[in-house]
Structure formats: C-alpha cells, structure tokens
Amino acid sequence: MAQMNMVEAIRSALDVMLDKDPNVIILGEDVGYFGGVFRCTDGLQRKFGEHRVIDAPIAEGGIIGAAIGMGINGLRPVAEIQFADYIYPGFDQIVSELARIRYRSSGDFFSPVTIRTPCGGGIRGGQTHSQSPEAIFAHVTGIRSVMPSNPYDAKGLLISAIECDDPVVFFEPKRIYNGPFDGDPNKPAVSWASHPKGEVPQGYYTVPLDRAEIVVAGDELTIVTYGTLVHVAKAAAEEVGVRAEIIDVRSLSPLDVSTLANSVNKTGRCLIAHEATRFAGYGAELAARIQKECFYNLEAPISRIAGWDTPYPHAFEWQYFPGKKRVANGIRKIMGEG
Amino acid sequence: MARKSRLHIPRPSARPGDKPDFSYLNLAPAGSVDKPALDARTRDIEHLSSGLVRVLDEKHQAVGPWNPGLDASQLQIALRWMLLNRIFDKRMWQIQRQGRISFYMEALGEEAVSVAQAMALRPGDMCFPSYRNQALFMYRGLKLVDMMCQCLSNTRDMCKGRQLPVMYHGKAANIFSISGNLATQYPHAVGWAMASAIKGEDHIAASWVGDGSTAEADFHHALTFAAVYQAPVILNIVNNQWAISTFQGFAGGERRSFAARGLGLGIPGIRVDGNDLLAIYAVTVWAAERARRGGGPTLIELVTYRAGAHSTSDDPSKYRPKDEYKAFPLGDPIERLKQHLISIGHWSESKHEQLEAELKAEVLAAWKEAQQYGTMTEGPFLDPASMFDDIYATTPAHLESQRRYMQEIEGS
Numbered sequence: 125m126a127q128m129n130m131v132e133a134i135r136s137a138l139d140v141m142l143d144k145d146p147n148v149i150i151l152g153e154d155v156g157y158f159g160g161v162f163r164c165t166d167g168l169q170r171k172f173g174e175h176r177v178i179d180a181p182i183a184e185g186g187i188i189g190a191a192i193g194m195g196i197n198g199l200r201p202v203a204e205i206q207f208a209d210y211i212y213p214g215f216d217q218i219v220s221e222l223a224r225i226r227y228r229s230s231g232d233f234f235s236p237v238t239i240r241t242p243c244g245g246g247i248r249g250g251q252t253h254s255q256s257p258e259a260i261f262a263h264v265t266g267i268r269s270v271m272p273s274n275p276y277d278a279k280g281l282l283i284s285a286i287e288c289d290d291p292v293v294f295f296e297p298k299r300i301y302n303g304p305f306d307g308d309p310n311k312p313a314v315s316w317a318s319h320p321k322g323e324v325p326q327g328y329y330t331v332p333l334d335r336a337e338i339v340v341a342g343d344e345l346t347i348v349t350y351g352t353l354v355h356v357a358k359a360a361a362e363e364v365g366v367r368a369e370i371i372d373v374r375s376l377s378p379l380d381v382s383t384l385a386n387s388v389n390k391t392g393r394c395l396i397a398h399e400a401t402r403f404a405g406y407g408a409e410l411a412a413r414i415q416k417e418c419f420y421n422l423e424a425p426i427s428r429i430a431g432w433d434t435p436y437p438h439a440f441e442w443q444y445f446p447g448k449k450r451v452a453n454g455i456r457k458i459m460g461e462g
Numbered sequence: 463m464a465r466k467s468r469l470h471i472p473r474p475s476a477r478p479g480d481k482p483d484f485s486y487l488n489l490a491p492a493g494s495v496d497k498p499a500l501d502a503r504t505r506d507i508e509h510l511s512s513g514l515v516r517v518l519d520e521k522h523q524a525v526g527p528w529n530p531g532l533d534a535s536q537l538q539i540a541l542r543w544m545l546l547n548r549i550f551d552k553r554m555w556q557i558q559r560q561g562r563i564s565f566y567m568e569a570l571g572e573e574a575v576s577v578a579q580a581m582a583l584r585p586g587d588m589c590f591p592s593y594r595n596q597a598l599f600m601y602r603g604l605k606l607v608d609m610m611c612q613c614l615s616n617t618r619d620m621c622k623g624r625q626l627p628v629m630y631h632g633k634a635a636n637i638f639s640i641s642g643n644l645a646t647q648y649p650h651a652v653g654w655a656m657a658s659a660i661k662g663e664d665h666i667a668a669s670w671v672g673d674g675s676t677a678e679a680d681f682h683h684a685l686t687f688a689a690v691y692q693a694p695v696i697l698n699i700v701n702n703q704w705a706i707s708t709f710q711g712f713a714g715g716e717r718r719s720f721a722a723r724g725l726g727l728g729i730p731g732i733r734v735d736g737n738d739l740l741a742i743y744a745v746t747v748w749a750a751e752r753a754r755r756g757g758g759p760t761l762i763e764l765v766t767y768r769a770g771a772h773s774t775s776d777d778p779s780k781y782r783p784k785d786e787y788k789a790f791p792l793g794d795p796i797e798r799l800k801q802h803l804i805s806i807g808h809w810s811e812s813k814h815e816q817l818e819a820e821l822k823a824e825v826l827a828a829w830k831e832a833q834q835y836g837t838m839t840e841g842p843f844l845d846p847a848s849m850f851d852d853i854y855a856t857t858p859a860h861l862e863s864q865r866r867y868m869q870e871i872e873g874s
Contacts, residue, residue: 149660175660181690186649186683193653193667196638197588199660201653213679220643221650228641230622231852232633266853289855334858378858 128324129316130301133275134164134240137282138202140328142172145200148286150177151191152204152240161206162242162301188214188239192222195235200286208243208295209255222291223266238285238292243271244352244399245431245445246299246309250438256351256400256431261293262377262409268333269376271295273354274304274321277374280331288333297351297399305352306359307447336380338387342369345458346387348410349397350374353429353446357397360451366459368395376406384410385417392423395454399446402430429454472711478779482789487765488512488719489791492519492735493526497744500752504730511721511731514765517740522801530744534808537799540581540739541809542817544573544796547597549821550606551770553829554613558627558774562837563613565627569594571769571787574739574795575670575700577601582746583668588654589637590647590669593628594700594768602635606828616836616844622851623844645675648684648697652759655695656687666694666753668746673720674705677713681723685761689727692758696749697724699761700736702768707781721763729759736766737795740802765792846872 128136141148150156150165156179159166169177180187184205191201205211211218218239226234245254262269268290272278278296285292299305303315316322339354344366347357350373361368369387373379388394394414396407407428415426429446436444475483495513498506517529532540551568558566569576576597583589591598599609611618613627620631621639631639638654641647651669658665671681676699688695699720703710713720721731734745742764749760767790771778783789803809836842850857850865857865 178691181686183683183686185679186687189646189649189680189683190653190656190687193590193650193655194657194660195653196650197654197657197661199657216643217646217649217680221641221646225639226855227852228621228625228629229631229633229639230620230624232620232631233639234855268854378854378860381860 125323126326127317127322128275129303129322130275130278130296131163133279133324134282134296135166135168136324136326137279138165138168139171141283141286142168142176144328147198148200148202149194150202150204151180151187153180153182153187153206155179155204160204162298164240165204184210184214185217188217188222188237191237192217192225192235195237196225196233200236202238202240202286205239205241207253208241208257209252211241211257218261218267218293219264223264227266234289235291236289238282238294240282240294240296242298243295244297244299245436245441246305246352248438248441249436251435254436256398258295258376259400259404259406262406266291268292268378269295270333270374271297271351271376272374273297273300273351273372274319275316275324276321277331277337279324280329281333281374283328284330284333287330292333295351299352300355304355307356307445307451309442333375334378334380336374336383337372338369338383339372340368340370342367343391344368345393345395345455346371346384346391347395347397348373348384348414350376351399353397353399353451356446356448356451360448360455363448364452364455366455368455379413381413381417384414388414388418389421392421393458394418394422394426395429395458396426397429397446397451397454399431401433402428403433405430424458424460427454427458472709472716474709474711474782476783476786477781478783480783482783482786484789484791487791488514490514490516492516495526495528497527497748500748500755501757504725504728507730508725511725511733512719514733514735515741515745516735516738517744518738518798518802522798522805524740524802528741528744530740530747532740532743534803534806537803538808540577541796541799541803542821543577543597543601544739544799545817546600546821546824547573547577548796549818550596550600550825553825554610555774557829563627564838565774566613567593567628567773568770569596571794572700572702572736572766573597574737574742574799575698575764575766578739578742579668579698579746582743583750584665586636586665587750588651588665588667590651590654590667591637591640592647592670592672592700593640595670596628596630599630599632599635599637602632602637604630604632604635606825607831610828610832611835614832614835614837616832617842618835619844622848624849645671645678645680648680649687651695651697652684652688652693655693656691659691659694664754666696666750668696668698670698670700672705673699673701673703673710673715674708674713676720676723685724685727685729688759689724689729692756694753695759696746696753697759697761699763700766701763702766704768704772704782706772706776719763721761724759724761729761731761731763733763733765735792736764737792737798739795739799767792
C-alpha cells in the first residue's frame with residue numbers, strides 16, 4: 125500500500141496497464157512529453173515510449189475517432205480529453221460510433237476505448253473548464269459512464285475500464301484530485317493522506333464497474349451522490365447531525381439500482397446530490413428509479429440538490445457550487461426540519 | 463471586382479431543363495500525367511492533385527506511365543465484378559420499388575472505384591467503406607445472398623435487423639461496418655493504420671467518402687492525424703459530382719480540386735479518372751506501396767459521376783438534367799473497360815452478353831435463396847428479443863428487464 129492522491133492513483137493505474145498489456149496505449153493533448161496538464165500521465169512516455177503514450181493534435185473528434193480505429197485494430201486506447209468541457213467535438217464519434225459499433229455489427233466489431241476526462245468545478249475554471257456533462261453520456265446506451273470519488277476507486281475503476289471490452293467514459297472530478305473537499309473553499313486544503321481511500325495498492329487490482337458503494341452507513345436518510353459531492357454530503361450530514369446513509373454511485377451507467385433501492389427502502393428518505401445542472405440531469409433518472417423501487421416505503425418526496433441551471437460562472441463559482449450549506453438545507457427539508 | 467462584399471451561392475452548371483455542361487471539369491488526355499517515384503516529396507508532386515491520371519484513351523488503348531500492365535484475364539475479372547455490381551444493384555433497386563426492401567443505394571457509374579481498389583489492396587489491408595462501395599464486399603468474398611439478407615433484415619442478416627439496407631460489414635473480409643453517418647469512418651481508418659504502424663505490421667487502411675462529406679469535421683480530423691503520424695492509409699474521395707441535390711461546389715470544389723485538400727498538411731493528392739479502372743488501380747497500388755514503405759498517407763480524388771439517384775428516396779430529375787450522365791466526359795466505367803478488352807482482342811459483344819446472362823442468373827438465384835431466410839412480410843422472422851443483445855459485451859440488468867417486459871407485452 126502507498127499514499128496516493130487521485131492523480132497519482134490514476135497514473136498508477138495507467139502505469140500498471142501499460143506494463144501489463146502491450147496493446148494499451150495513451151492518446152491525448154499534452155499527455156506525452158509533458159505528462160498532462162493535471163500530471164496524470166507524468167513520466168509514462170519516458171517509461172513506455174512515444175509509441176505508447178502519444179501526444180495528439182488539438183482535435184478531440186480526431187482523438188476519439190482515431191482511438192476508435194485503434195481499438196478496432198486490437199489496441200486498448202486510453203484517450204484523454206483534457207477537460208470534459210472539450211469533449212463535444214468528439215460527441216458524434218462517441219454517440220454514433222463508439223457506442224454503436226458492437227451493436228450495428230452484431231458483435232463482429234467492437235472498440236474498447238476508455239475516455240478519461242477531468243470534470244467539475246471548484247478550481248476557478250469558469251464556464252469552459254468546470255462542466256459536469258455526465259448525464260449526457262449516461263443517456264447514451266452502449267457506453268459506460270463512471271466517476272470515482274477517491275484515489276482507491278479511481279485506480280481500481282480505471283483498470284476495470286481499460287480491461288473492459290465496452291467503451292467507458294471515465295470522469296475525473298478534478299477538484300478532488302489533490303484531496304477530499306467538503307465544499308468549503310475557505311478552509312485549508314486537506315490532502316488524501318488523511319483519508320482511508322488515499323491508501324492505494326501499488327500493483328494491479330480492480331474495482332467492479334457496476335457497483336455503487338455505501339460510503340457511510342446510516343438509517344435516517346439515504347443520500348445518493350457521486351464525485352466531489354460525496355465529500356460534501358458527508359460533511360453536510362455531519363453538520364445537521366443526521367444518521368445518513370451515503371451512497372457513492374460510482375458507475376453512473378449501467379446503474380446499480382439495488383444498492384440504492386435497498387438503502388432507501390430501509391431509510392424511507394432519499395436526497396440526491398450532484399454538481400451538474402438539475403434539469404433533465406442524472407438525478408432525475410435516479411429519482412425515477414428509486415421512486416419506482418421504493419414508493420411504498422417513502423416518507424418524503426425524493427429531493428434533488430444540484431448545480432443551478434446556469435452555465436458555471438467564473439466569479440460566482442461558490443454560489444453556483446452545491447456546497448455544504450445547500451446540501452444541509454436539503455437534508456433539513458427532507459427530514460421535515462426545514 | 464465589385465467594390466463591396468457579396469455572398470456567393472454556388473450554382474451547378476445545369477439544372478433540370480438545361481443542357482448538361484461539364485466544362486468546369488479539368489480534363490487531361492490519357493497518359494499525360496507523369497508517374498513519380500514512390501518516395502517523391504509531396505512538394506514535388508503537387509501537380510498530381512490538379513491533373514487527371516488516365517490510362518484508357520479515346521481509342522480504348524492503355525497508354526502512358528500509369529499503365530499498370532494488367533493482363534487480359536485480370537481485366538476480364540475486373541469487368542465481371544463491375545458488371546456483377548451493376549446487375550446486383552439493378553435487381554435490388556427493382557426489389558425496393560416492389561416494396562420488398564425498405565431502401566437501397568446503387569453505385570451506378572461508379573463501379574470501377576470499388577473494383578479497382580479492391581484489386582489493388584491486399585487482403586490484410588482494412589477497408590473503411592462508405593455506402594456505395596458494395597463491390598468491395600463482393601470482391602472480398604461476401605456472398606450475394608448474405609448481402610441480400612442484410613437488405614431484407616431477415617434471419618440471416620449479418621446486422622440482425624439493426625441497420626438500414628446496404629450498411630454491410632465483413633469481419634472476415636476486413637471491411638468495417640458502414641455507419642450511415644457521413645465521414646465518421648475516415649478517422650477510424652487513420653487510427654487503424656496508426657495501430658498497424660504501432661504494432662509494426664505492414665497492413666494499411668483505406669477509406670472512402672464522397673465529395674459532399676469532405677465538408678465534415680471528421681474528414682479534416684482524419685487528414686490532420688494521418689499527416690501528423692504519417693499513418694499508412696489511403697484516403698479516397700469519390701467525387702461523383704452530386705451530394706443528393708447539391709453539386710460538388712457546395713463542398714468547396716469550385717476553385718480547387720478535392721485532391722488538393724491535403725497539400726496544406728503535406729499529404730500528396732492524386733486526381734484520377736474514376737471511370738478508368740486501369741488508372742484507379744495504378745494510382746491505388748502506388749499509394750499502397752508508398753504507405754507500406756513508410757511514406758505515409760495519400761489522398762486520392764476519383765472523378766466520376768453518380769449516374770443514379772442518391773438513394774431510393776430521391777428523384778434526381780428534380781435537381782439536375784435528366785440526361786446529364788450521358789454527357790459526362792469520362793463515360794461509363796464498364797463500357798470503357800469492355801471496349802478496351804475488345805480492342806485488344808480479348809472480349810466480344812457476344813461474350814459480354816453471355817456474361818451478363820450468367821450474372822443475372824447468379825443474382826436471381828441468390829435472391830431466391832435469400833427469401834428463404836425471411837422477407838419483410840413472410841417468415842421466418844428475427845426474434846425481436848435480440849434487439850437487446852450486443853449493446854454491451856454482456857447484457858446489463860436493466861436491458862434484461864426491458865427485454866423480459868417487451869416479451870411479455872409482445873407475447874413472445
């Protein structure tokens with residue numbers, strides 16, 4: 125075991141897989157010589173060579189399109205899209221091609237591409253470096269969408285994603301690359317060293333792609349969340365003093381409904397929290413599924429805390445971000461105290 | 463020049479009722495374009511992108527430095543595949559008109575493209591086709607009956623009823639699945655070729671788009687990546703003059719050839735007579751050899767004419783002169799090869815008629831067989847429950863649950 129932050133854990137996953145499987149290659153903007161703008165591929169080109177860790181032109185559609193072609197030819201490409209906000213030029217290649225190749229060829233062709241992309245706000249990125257577009261991808265059948273909330277899961281899930289024969293869009297909440305974040309930007313930064321999930325095995329291991337995880341056990345309320353908001357939800361529940369069961373969805377699609385439903389059937393209350401905008405957001409699917417599975421055990425309407433339905437404003441980042449105050453308010457309301 | 467800006471709307475040289483006018487096409491006599499060394503620098507062969515490589519001359523003789531020297535039996539084989547493509551298309555078109563398949567696209571007038579290039583490539587080379595490349599599939603061994611079954615979405619359909627007719631694929635034939643979205647296959651071909659180079663193999667990739675689709679971003683992504691990594695790939699633009707109702711000027715073809723699109727990136731471009739099987743073959747062999755020797759990508763523009771409708775869903779007489787095809791200065795690819803073979807004493811009208819009759823019988827027999835595997839109205843039918851397969855490597859719970867519910871509702 126070693127202490128790793130999320131960047132180191134992701135780099136370790138890539139290192140392990142580049143070493144284990146000669147067909148794994150990395151392709152993306154600034155990933156090679158420089159090691160990535162967030163340092164996730166630092167040192168990998170030196171170790172594995174320019175043919176395995178490849179700097180790409182600034183063309184996200186080209187990166188994903190070329191990665192698909194490599195996958196058809198037997199490689200296991202890990203494409204990095206530098207910010208999730210930049211992924212849209214590659215959207216057609218993901219939706220119309222990557223997600224459909226297996227289906228339209230009856231399984232004769234497939235392309236096991238993993239697309240890594242940093243998402244979310246909290247780093248003063250403004251509206252083009254802060255988005256959380258996971259719902260757009262979770263809506264697309266034929267691809268898996270994953271978002272880890274800690275170093276241990278990040279490494280294990282990324283290894284699973286690379287080994288998986290399905291295409292995976294792997295969202296990395298960049299605010300928590302260096303440490304868990306409870307939603308209060310005025311507090312001193314916390315490092316992963318103080319968090320149990322900052323303990324990461326140095327070698328190969330996997331975390332399953334289709335399992336949600338109960339992060340905190342509780343019996344009064346279920347908070348269903350993922351990414352940065354896992355940590356915010358935990359802090360908010362502690363502040364309110366509610367015995368909340370906090371579930372990290374991790375694999376957004378396909379979704380582990382039973383872990384969610386079992387919890388809500390037990391607690392009778394469900395708050396959904398995500399950083400992305402609310403309208404037609406990922407939380408809507410969660411609410412619908414949980415309502416169907418848990419209707420007769422619900423003691424309050426399922427409620428959602430989300431980013432406002434605005435672009436992510438540079439100057440008002442912390443008014444936009446669904447921080448501890450908003451999540452705590454949501455908890456109080458659903459507990460009948462608000 | 464006018465003293466204010468203006469919006470230029472490209473207009474084709476002729477619309478319905480007008481006399482066809484192909485004076486906009488830059489033509490060159492057969493044999494007039496030189497054949498450079500395989501390692502020629504792009505800057506030294508830029509002229510190939512504005513010239514027109516032709517081998518068959520007006521008297522049906524094979525002339526000039528690009529003459530590939532194919533022997534008569536190879537030419538007869540090529541003629542056979544082109545003719546099969548045409549006869550197959552004609553039959554399938556009729557079948558669509560009878561309402562027995564939902565849709566069809568023919569390659570009428572463009573048959574030389576797929577046949578010549580299939581002949582020029584090696585079996586291990588990977589093809590990323592567009593929707594008018596049916597002869598690639600035929601040449602590489604797909605059975606006619608299997609292609610028909612795909613068009614019928616029947617129990618033997620390689621796509622299990624998931625794709626529009628003509629969106630074939632051939633795993634064993636090394637031909638990728640046709641998307642239906644345009645130009646998306648272009649970057650795939652480049653990525654495939656990059657992987658081939660990464661693995662140290664000498665297989666190359668080839669892809670095809672139409673003149674219209676060169677406007678797509680994927681076209682430009684593919685060219686950039688091919689140039690940057692010197693990918694062993696042949697990128698073909700089948701310039702058949704028409705993208706449904708818009709002529710090639712709407713893809714930016716009015717002032718410069720499509721073959722010149724790669725020059726800014728250092729990709730050599732060759733403009734070739736797309737109705738001259740010998741010229742296409744020679745140019746493709748040159749580009750393939752260059753790629754295999756580490757010379758990187760080549761962009762080939764095949765100048766041809768879409769003699770038929772875009773698909774069974776449009777009526778070209780609404781947007782272009784009815785008889786425009788007859789005026790196309792590069793003629794018809796089958797007729798030209800046929801006349802060449804006759805002129806060198808290795809073919810005759812009677813042999814041609816005999817071959818046509820044989821191929822018609824072959825197509826008819828395949829159609830009879832295909833129907834045994836099901837039609838749109840008569841069984842056997844595909845099991846609708848199969849629509850939930852192949853979305854993921856293993857079917858996840860929510861899809862299994864939808865499958866069960868669908869079966870319950872549909873009573874199967």
